[in-house]
Amino acid sequence: DAEITQSPRHKITETGRQVTLACHQTWNHNNMFWYRQDLGHGLRLIHYSYGVQDTNKGEVSDGYSVSRSNTEDLPLTLESAASSQTSVYFCASSKPGASYNEQFFGPGTRLTVL
Amino acid sequence: GDSVTQMEGPVTLSEEAFLTINCTYTATGYPSLFWYVQYPGEGLQLLLKATKADDKGSNKGFEATYRKETTSFHLEKGSVQVSDSAVYFCALLIQGAQKLVFGQGTRLTINP
Numbered sequence: 001d002a003e004i005t006q007s008p009r010h011k012i013t014e015t016g017r018q019v020t021l022a023c024h025q026t027w028n029h030n031n032m033f034w035y036r037q038d039l040g041h042g043l044r045l046i047h048y049s050y051g052v053q054d055t056n057k058g059e060v061s062d063g064y065s066v067s068r069s070n071t072e073d074l075p076l077t078l079e080s081a082a083s084s085q086t087s088v089y090f091c092a093s094s095k096p097g098a099s100y101n102e103q104f105f106g107p108g109t110r111l112t113v114l
Numbered sequence: 115g116d117s118v119t120q121m122e123g124p125v126t127l128s129e130e131a132f133l134t135i136n137c138t139y140t141a142t143g144y145p146s147l148f149w150y151v152q153y154p155g156e157g158l159q160l161l162l163k164a165t166k167a168d169d170k171g172s173n174k175g176f177e178a179t180y181r182k183e184t185t186s187f188h189l190e191k192g193s194v195q196v197s198d199s200a201v202y203f204c205a206l207l208i209q210g211a212q213k214l215v216f217g218q219g220t221r222l223t224i225n226p
Binding site: 031033037040041042043044048050053058090092094096101102103104105106107108 | 119146148150155156157158159160163176203207212213216217218219
């Protein structure tokens with residue numbers, strides 16, 4: 001069955017370190033998204049991509065970057081981790097052209113920055 | 115800008131009670147509306163959707179009607195179960211765009 005996976009599921013790191021969170025989907029969806037989930041804020045969009053070599057900033061993109069070298073993967077990099085980036089991160093994908101563009105979510109990565 | 119406002123939680127009910135979670139939105143275009151559910155330790159799953167005014171989305175006993183006149187998409191269920199305990203998110207998608215805007219989520223706990 002097609003799916004979307006994230007790794008690692010849990011990560012503890014130190015302030016100032018570079019961290020990369022992986023997202024892999026097997027639906028061949030062109031659209032991929034990264035969100036962070038924090039209490040009281042719901043899900044906020046960090047970065048998104050509409051296809052290979054395409055990346056766009058979301059509402060909370062400072063301190064994060066993404067790259068899209070193939071359809072299946074959209075890794076999220078924290079260039080220099082900060083305590084404010086402690087959060088749960090969700091990756092999602094969708095198929096463009098659908099009338100309602102349902103997004104399918106991964107299981108999440110819980111990141112703690114000490 | 116586009117935004118979604120949900121009733122604040124947490125909400126605690128007894129089994130078989132009637133549930134309403136309020137959701138209102140602000141949008142410049144004609145959005146599609148969604149309810150997503152997040153069970154403990156999991157990612158979000160689409161619960162139901164509506165793509166135009168007066169549409170009713172339904173799934174697993176949950177319903178929501180797209181009310182353009184009141185810019186609302188309230189989630190309802192006639193008789194909740196313990197297994198409905200989760201966090202519920204209302205979201206909108208602007209026609210032509212491909213990004214979701216989420217409300218802050220409402221945590222629901224159902225006691226036996």
